[in-house]
Amino acid sequence: MLRFLAPLAIFAILGVVFVIGLRSGDPGEIPSPLLSKPLPAFTLARVLDPSEQVSSEVMLGAPALLNVWGSWCVNCAVEHDFLMRLADSGRIRIFGLNWNDERANAQQWLEDRGDPYQFSAHDAEGRVAIDLGVYGAPETFLVDANGTIVHKHIGPLTDTIWQDDFLPRLEALSQ
16 A cells, blocks of 8 residues: 555655746746846957957946847847837947857848847857856846946747836836
């Protein structure tokens, strides 16, 4: 009899753990250890002009978005139209970090779809992405005027995510 109760007990414990896991917040939300910490410093070549270097210091002075993207990224294509509209609105400066991409592919992507970025740095080896704790593209960081990471979003930006997650934080920064 005991040999039948042991598997049943193990199954019951696993069931409880499973239910608790399902109820514990948003499974798509992965907290960033960099929240409330300075954006890691970087200097990289621009995607469109590799002879020109850009650095994270350019992002200082006003709130900004740092969007991690790649021409190989399906979800980056999903969010690109939103980024173009956001850039056209002038509401916030947008900077790009092109991650693990071939420069020619990234250049073609921006030429074909438009360039929402004030600059897009080419992180071919992924070192800056590692410093940022990037899990996958797209990821977007909201950075305050002092270069502190205020918010991180994993996945494509949409109007709803912008309204619910970014805009309230951006408005708080301006007060």
